[in-house]
Amino acid sequence: MKTILAPMLAAFMSIAASGAFAGPPEILHAEAARDDMGWKFTVTIRHEDTGWDHYANGWDVLAEDGTVLATRTLHHPHVEEQPFTRSLRQVLLPDGTRRVFIRAHCSKGAATKEPVAVEIPL
Template sequence: MKCFLHPAFLFAPALALAGEPEIRAVDVDADRVSVTILHDDDGWEHFADAWEVLDANGRSLGLRTLYHPHVEEQPFTRMLVGVPISEDADVIYIQARCSVDCWSDKRFEVRLR
């Protein structure tokens, strides 16, 4: 998925100050994944807008879109149900995205065994 900069970013460099979303915790229970994210959401112009579950090979197992900023709720936790995690999997990764900085280069490793 490509990520595009919000047009306001070109005229308001302060929007970049929130930085990348930071994954603080992950809970996996069968096909349910809960992720806690910390991000300095500052409103609709810059907020954590998604996280994704990846298998050991980097293939997407599920995407959780976050449809609004969480300015007053930090960190916040959201769940995704129906994630097809193989019973043989030893590890999954969580990667977060924000509306300005796109996908974080950091992946949160979750050991399943």
């Protein structure tokens, strides 16, 4: 039995260390503020970035119907900076928008389980 368990345990540890079990990005905080003629969105994300092979690579501002209004692309991993905060400026929203949603995603295709609602200040 030991001879079977040792290789299985080694394989599991290898997969776990590679980040294959890293979950989707988690949005810890998101807010909107007036930014000249548009809006500035500031988002704090936590993700188990492992390096270039698996990292949080962006977030979207979504309308209530799911339409992508803007995307903030993250061009590199944040292995040593967790959680991290990034902003996107000059986002134009359709007239009358009072709430949007933020959805983060990673380079493996996983996205936040539930987009986070952000109220647009009057």
